[in-house]
Amino acid sequence: MAPQPTIPETQSVMRRARGSKSFMIGLAITAIIAAAAALSFVWTPYDVTQISIGDKLKPPSLEHWFGTDHFGRDILSMIMVGARNSIAVALVAVGIGMGLGVPLGCWAAARGGWLDEALMRLNDVVFAFPALLSAIMITAIFGPGAVNAIIAIGIFNIPVFARVSRAGALALWPREFILAARASGKGKLMITAEHILPNIANLLLVQGTIQFALGILAEASLSYVGLGAQPPMPSWGRMLFEAQTMIAIAPHMAIFPGLAIVMTVLGLNLLGDGLSDLLDPKLRRQK
16 A cells, blocks of 8 residues: 555645645635534524515525525525435435445456456446436426436446546556556455555545536526426526526526525635645645
């Protein structure tokens, strides 16, 4: 196994993290969105299921910071609960992709030959079907819902993680410490578990952050076309769909959910870029 980072190296990474604008901005945005989602479990300014026709289409004010929608529901409260839904869908979908894709990629790299080639071609077939198209097919069989959106996005993530883990593993197998482990009698499974996975963990972490952002975006897209979370559960994508007919008279209905999606994806992408720079061993040596 490659040497583990020492305490001074860890302190160096933390020092560079504080000096990385991309990492710190991405971390701050992500933390705010995550905090809003966590807070929605115990408190929101208003009940997201409460309809108040007398308060419909109110602009932003001290009473309703982000205004209200065409049913009189508080948009800030809906965005908070919608964040919870988006994060949950993306997190589970990325977990599915990583949980299945990483073992497949590592297995393909360890075995090689026709099995590796066949697995990669199968990945190409799965990768050819975008999450939206996969969701449409799954919905045609099982009906719309958040669970089906998770399955569709998760299936789309499997070949992504398989390719990343395979590429990282293939780069490590010819290395001297792997050859030494093989010479000592360790099997491919043990080598993968003890040496390959720890050394590609940084790569997988960065890719997981990127896929998490794409999962948020995919969930919003699926909800926009009615294939994601179903009413009365708020969803950023469905909020945009409902706002499109009201945008001339109540633009705040589209602006705030749209900003929530943009800021979340932007924050996660900045966080992923920052992690990529911080965890790159070449950059560590340069520093």
